[in-house]
Amino acid sequence: MSKLKLLIAFAAGYVAGAAAGRQRYEQIKANARRVAENPRVQSAAQRASDTVAEKAPVVAAAVRDGAVSAAGTVSEKVSEKVGSGSTDATSEEAQPPAPPTAPPIS
Template identity: 40%
Template sequence: MKKILLLVGVGIGYILGAKAGRERYDQIAGKANEVWGNPKVQEKVEEVKAQAPEVAQKVGDVAKDAASQAKSKVTGHEATGVDGSYENATGAVDGSTGDTVVDTTGFGPGGDKLP
């Protein structure tokens, strides 16, 4: 995608900066229209259009999940992952393996007061 944007930018810069005049502009514009009108290009455009809502949904879901996890870490509250993992201020459970990690330094009235 970045390459396409770079090529578009270079093309626009060339057109705006070209000293060849209207004839060269018309030649470039005609070639661009020819490429855009190519059935293979239009087929790919339609594929991208069809996939766009699904990709947008996935990106939105990932962003919401990342924001939720970041908020949980900042506020110290618990978080449950899609894979079944669980995490809070005192420990975590790995959803895929079931392994647990417990932070024993914060239990009770104070870590220094535990027997």
């Protein structure tokens, strides 16, 4: 009988908690909608959107220039590493490693 009482109490608590949770969710949703519809919030959001639209090309150009510069630096470093060895084609540094060989099939 004790387990049945515990199960009933748990079920009642769950139902009450779920209803209270739903009510709180609806309150939060209503408050968020009220804030989002506030003219001051709308104005601030529009200003932020305008600023992003204005600054995006500048930021994109800076990122592009940085990427080009980094690519140039990497290219120079690779050229230095590859070109630092002997120009002889038989140089061990200039040769790529040999591919692994498969064992013979018996």
